[in-house]
Amino acid sequence: MCKAMERAEVLLEALPYIRKFSGKTIVIKYGGAAMDKADLREQFAQDIVLLHYVGLKPVIVHGGGPQISTLLDQLGIESEFIQGHRVTDDKAMDVVEMVLSGSVNKSIVALINKQGGRAVGLSGRDGWLARAGIHMLEVKTATGSESIPLGRVGHVTPDSMDDSIIHTLEEAGYIPVIAPVAVDKKDIKALNVNADTFAGALASRLQAEKLILLTDTPGVLSEGKTLTGLKPVDVQKLLDTGVITGGMIPKVQCCLDAIDSGVKRTHIIDGRVPHALLLEILTDKGVGTLISSEGA
Numbered sequence: 001m002c003k004a005m006e007r008a009e010v011l012l013e014a015l016p017y018i019r020k021f022s023g024k025t026i027v028i029k030y031g032g033a034a035m036d037k038a039d040l041r042e043q044f045a046q047d048i049v050l051l052h053y054v055g056l057k058p059v060i061v062h063g064g065g066p067q068i069s070t071l072l073d074q075l076g077i078e079s080e081f082i083q084g085h086r087v088t089d090d091k092a093m094d095v096v097e098m099v100l101s102g103s104v105n106k107s108i109v110a111l112i113n114k115q116g117g118r119a120v121g122l123s124g125r126d127g128w129l130a131r132a133g134i135h136m137l138e139v140k141t142a143t144g145s146e147s148i149p150l151g152r153v154g155h156v157t158p159d160s161m162d163d164s165i166i167h168t169l170e171e172a173g174y175i176p177v178i179a180p181v182a183v184d185k186k187d188i189k190a191l192n193v194n195a196d197t198f199a200g201a202l203a204s205r206l207q208a209e210k211l212i213l214l215t216d217t218p219g220v221l222s223e224g225k226t227l228t229g230l231k232p233v234d235v236q237k238l239l240d241t242g243v244i245t246g247g248m249i250p251k252v253q254c255c256l257d258a259i260d261s262g263v264k265r266t267h268i269i270d271g272r273v274p275h276a277l278l279l280e281i282l283t284d285k286g287v288g289t290l291i292s293s294e295g296a
Helices: 002-021 038-053 065-074 090-114 164-171 195-206 232-240 248-260 276-282
Strands: 025-030 057-062 080-082 085-087 119-123 131-141 144-155 175-179 181-184 190-193 210-215 265-270 288-292
Touching: 002 276, 025 038, 025 195, 038 057, 038 090, 038 276, 057 090, 057 164, 057 195, 065 090, 085 144, 090 119, 090 144, 090 175, 090 181, 090 190, 131 190, 144 181, 164 175, 190 195, 195 210, 195 248, 210 248, 210 276, 232 248, 248 265, 248 288, 265 276
Parallel strands: 025 057, 025 210, 057 175, 119 175, 131 181, 144 190, 210 265
Antiparallel strands: 080 085, 131 144, 181 190, 265 288
16 A cells, blocks of 8 residues: 555656646757666656657657767778867768668667657658758867868757658657758758757757756766756856866757757756656656756
8 A cells, every 4th residue: 555655646746747748849869878778778768658648749859979980980981080079071971870860760769669659760851850051160279269160060050940840740649759960051961960959959949848968967066966956047157167067068058058049948867867757857856957047
């Protein structure tokens, strides 16, 4: 009886969140350990299907960097790096699209469908969902700075996206699973886009209720403690004082840009935690950092 009561309490805790977010679109960037480990992959798929069945509209944007690196190595294709950023030439782009739009995308779709969902895989090239310009990397030089292209690496913005295909799939009850490959605005070739950036731009375009970034960290940390309930002004102070550093900087900037474009809530959560999505969205405590204009 005690265990039954505990289960009932869990469901009751989730009820106000289900009521609040039912019918709302949430964009989820999927990557890291949550994608690499078999048990976490299955739990992610279960979370997505449950969220869909209780009325939320999940849209997934996934990464695939390790898988791309593995196949490039197997094919003997060497990569050039500029300050840690991979230069994507024509040969590498063929591999990027093969992995992201092919094997990785379809494996995620299969996992969700296995759990009872109705997932559909696509990339930013389908329906011209995402049109991109060439991404320029700012590098420091002896005389100041210089903008350097990284080959076929693109940059998308909310106004360069056509979200009609997403709405069509949602209305038909499907769960979109999107590879971050875009169409070059100039010559319709494929461009590789950072998955966080792609997800943030898409969330802004859809005016999503939430943008959720799955990471391999507990969120934004200060003295070992996860910070949450942050407003943009709080995040800016943490950036200015050096509390937020390294790879967390582009992630929080992605969240700030999304909030500035109308997304209500953004989350940076620990994808290594089993059922992280359910815990973050449907419980009081959560498993990561919430950043929103409301700060709650």
